[in-house]
Amino acid sequence: MSRRAIRDLWRAGIVLVLVMMVPVMMALPGVVHAGDQISDEQARTLLEGLDASGFEAKGEAVERVAASTASQRERWLQALLEGRLARERRGDHFYIITDDGGREWPIIDAITLEDVGTGSRRTINTITINNTLRTQIEGALAAMSLTAGDVKARLAAARALVGTVDAISVARVEDTLAEEESLAVREQLETALALHRVQQGDVDALETLRGHLDTRVRNTLVPLAEGDGELASEARGVLAGIERKREWHQRVQTLFFGLSAGSILVLAAIGLAITFGVMGVINMAHGELIMLGAYSAWWLQQLLPGQPGLALILAIPFGFLVAAAFGIAIERSVIRFLKGRPLETLLATFGVSLILQQLVRTVFSPLNRAVASPEWLRGSWQVTEALSISYSRLAVLIFCLVVFAALWAVMRFTRLGLEVRAVTQNRDMARAMGVRAARVDMLTFGLGAGVAGLAGVALSQITNVGPNLGQNYIVDSFLVVVFGGVGNLWGTLVAGMTLGVLNQVLQPWVGAVLAKIVVLVGVILFIQKRPQGLFPPRGRVS
Amino acid sequence: MSQVCTGSSGAGGVRRSMGHLSDRTTMLTCAVLVSAAVLVVGLNLLPSDHALHVGDATVSLLGKYFCYMLLALAVDLIWGYLGILSLGHGAFFALGGYAMGLYLNAQGTNIDGWQAWLGHFPLMALAVVLAPGLLALVFGWLAFRSRVTGVYFSIITQAMTFALMLAFNRNEMGVGGSTGLTRFSELLGMPLNSHAMTVALFVASVLAVLLAFVICRMMTTSRLGRVCIATRDAEARTRFLGYRVEHVKLAVFVVSAVMAGIAGALYVPQVGIINPGSFAPLFSIEVVVWVALGGRATLFGALIGALVVNWLKTVLTTEMPDAWLFMLGGLFVVVTMALPQGIAGLAASMRRQKGGAVHE
Structure with a gap:
């Protein structure tokens, strides 16, 4: 009997999953990316910009790369981020190191993406970056995946943007937001933008952040809430609201x-x-x-x-x-x-x-x-x-x-x-x-x-x-059965669930072991009070 | 001690009591206990290369068995005569043991706080009696007052000892956490591992068993004992006759718990360790099988059962450790199904057939 029920349950589950996948599938063809391929010469210019002297110039070049239509730009920025983008010591070729373990690194040409053998410290020079640049590249990469890929990838990219938007990337995020259709992605983008504006001192932007459970929102607001002024007091209000909502969700979690x-x-x-x-x-x-x-x-x-x-x-x-x-x-x-x-x-x-x-x-x-x-x-x-x-x-x-x-x-x-x-x-x-x-x-x-x-x-x-x-x-x-009332299946269900929830509710206060002890002692005392359990059998059962 | 009439009028479904033994049994048991003690101490005094010499380790082991016998007596008193099956008597045993352990721990070291108070012998002795006694008083009062009986009582005593085991496992309790208390050095100014102390503890254990046996014997053959048996066999009827069944149960339960506590207190210095394992439900239920094997409601049966099972355990756990749980489990099944009166019952039926003396 139960076997059949379980089989049916699995069937229902599979159908449910398939139904849930439909919108994802339908979203896929909607993001056809039309990129005009740029010439090798333009690509080389872009790469040379990345190898400019001075981090500030490199930063500008990163923005140029990000704004370009080069199909390899993601590989470049990713390689740059990981310190695997390199330039030939004598010459104008750029390479991406595919594996930087050992002395001889397998490399590919950065423009044609073809395998060109190996390079080493003596023949090629990796392009260095600093922390500011790293944050900027991460933001740029996130923004790039914002416009490419399916809803899932865009959503992940938008989520990564929260808290990383800065003065350079804000315009790009705004553009993306204007074109984005998915509600979930929009919400993340709006959060990211609002967070940036709040940091710039925009009080109105706080409204968007009301009730956001993201820890990054909270972490950004906490320093802003200190001190005086309208922004601080508003931020305190928003924070308190977030705290209440978080507590409520945690209560649901505890219940579960x-x-x-x-x-x-x-x-x-x-x-x-x-x-x-x-x-x-x-x-x-x-x-x-x-x-x-x-x-x-x-x-x-x-x-x-x-x-x-x-x-x-x-x-x-x-x-x-x-x-x-x-x-x-x-x-x-x-x-x-x-x-x-x-x-x-x-x-x-x-x-x-x-x-x-x-x-x-x-x-x-x-x-x-x-x-x-x-x-x-x-x-x-x-x-x-x-x-x-x-x-x-x-x-x-x-x-x-x-x-x-x-x-x-x-x-x-x-x-x-x-x-x-x-x-x-x-x-x-x-x-x-x-x-x-x-x-x-x-x-x-x-x-x-x-x-x-x-x-x-x-x-x-x-x-x-x-x-x-x-x-x-x-x-x-045995305690569950006695607690629920002997001979009563419903009593067992209620008693088991009650004890489980009680144990979880007590745990954060007194710790796991003590919670168990408290529950045990509680049940012992309860049985003294009502020896027949929660649901005593009615009438005379011999 | 008065001669008790043997013909208990069994009501419907009430099993015949085994508890009515002649005074000869009491005398015989006491004689066996005393002579065993004298024999062991005497053999211990022999030079160590003598063939019959009993080493200090063996004396300690026997002393441990006597502590178990005292615990078995405590269980038999309430299970045999009152029909209360406690699956948590190990808790009282362990509480007595912890009182002694804390006292031993406080010897020769600077411990402050509440533990320092237990460093005085009279206070420790008081704690050995009061800790299990009070727990039994509160627990028993709550349980008997609301007429929790039979298997329900068994289950909540098991839950009690389980809860205590969890509690004593916590390091925050300040009693050694899961390792428990160990590395004791001296008792009353004498080193624990000395020869004289080993013998003294052994003699104390034997005396405790002897005293407890006589007290139990007096209790069970007195009017109180008869009310106990009446309560066991027909609780409602006894209550209607005007006896305060709850009070009788509570009093005997507390006495039994105190006996278990004293057993624990004597056990700890001889074994050298007390840990939360003594609170484990398995230990408490093992004690019940000692009594069941020896024979319920005979008192001397509990002594025999504790000795036999523990001797078997010592032999089997060293010789073939895998077989021990099979053996113990098998004992539970065989004793309850084929030997409901235990060894004592077997002996009694043999005696009835042959008219011979009780002999194991």
């Missing part, structure tokens, strides 16, 4: 971190909510079932080298089955003989957990294993400057919700779910009605164990896989 941490807790605890919450069986080996799920993800990845994505998708059903098989084996061999003796069940399953841990240690190794993430789970989605959401965490959150929904549907709509609820509420009556209670026990336990395996597969994307993986989650998982 909390929800993703909470979804891990929920995933780890949701299987327990079935075996402990619904069946009333204390399974201390639950953490080890999670570990087995994580190991099956790792093992599949060893079987399918180079295909982490496929391995991960296959690991979802495989991890479920492995953990479910172990779970059913535990139920058949140990737990069913200890029915109605919760403390003994606790001890026996703890023994099983030790055996499983040592088994994994002996079979695989005591070392932690890293499970690679597939391409589409790496990186993060930069929503705004102060808010980024990593794909792996987002995937875990979605996965958790899907698993929860699937589990809820199983309990609510299937025959098995009906029988489980019947056996839970009144075992004898259910048996009298023809429910095979022993079989229901076995399948329920298998389901709970399988979900633990799914949690393990998800965890393999967040942390390393090792024999002690399960131990780290067992205390938390």
